[in-house]
Amino acid sequence: MIKLKHCALLGAIVLAPHTRADSALEYLLTEPHADTAKAQPVLVKDGQVLIKGAGGDANLDLLYTRAQERVIVIDHRHRTLMALDERQFDRLAQQAETFQPLLQGLGEQLGKLTPEQRGKWEQMLGGKVDLGQLAGAAQLPKALNVVNTGVGKQVAGIACQQINVVENKKTRAEFCLADPNRLSLSGDDYATLRSLLGLSERLAAKGRGLAGRFGIKIPAIALNQLEGVPIEMQDLSKDKMGTLTLNRVSSTAVDEALMRVPNGYRNKELDFLK
DSSP: OOOOOOOOOOSSOOOOOOOOOOEEEEEEEEOTTOSSOEEEEEEEETTEEEETTGGGOTTEEEEEETTTTEEEEEETTTTEEEEEOHHHHHHHHHHHHHHHHHHHHHHHHHTTSOHHHHHHHHHHTTTOOOHHHHHHTTOOOOOOEEEEEEEEEEETTEEEEEEEEEETTEEEEEEEEEOGGGGTOOHHHHHHHHHHHHHHHHHHHHHHHHHHHTTOOOOOOOOTTOOSEEEEEEEOSTTOOOEEEEEEEEOOOOOGGGGSOOTTOEEOOOOTTO
């Protein structure tokens, strides 16, 4: 899962001056029914963000470049690279518009199939199409409201404000936003993180269902009116992707080699039916 959300890039950022430095934030991901939490480092350096072990998958990294507003999904298991940006999602949206009526009717029919029948249809389609996920791509996003509760908390010794994401009067997610100064983030690193969160929000708005079709979980959560860095994120939706909590933060220098895509990996296109 890809769980960091969701603030639009600021046109200007007013921070107390810091020297330019790298930032390393370590989050702990607690998944449902898991006995132990998994460390999920978030490294920020020179306009890039590397999220290692995204969603608790040790073989999945995300590399974001602010100048290009692009995320590269690095799949170490399959040795592939997949680029995600707004252009890609606009193209997918055009493909989805053609298939939308089919998907809506398909979703109704799939509910009547037994698991065995569904498996046979998937085999007939070459084993490359998950019918359950395909039908899910037809679901339209529901309206979400972001509520500043005014409740203060402490996470890893850092003060933050609790934000609730509400859908149909039910809280679907809880965030806690901290002032970047309390994390000793430089202005450049904070701008890079905000840029990533802003892109995540826009991609979520363009294709929540489509993202799930490709195994990319992007909660549709908009914090664009609120400043700060998420240091605690709890998913309360039906997906139950777990809780992400800041464990520690440092300004230790980040190795430049970590912020490059691996050699020898093949590019993978993001397509609607691949």
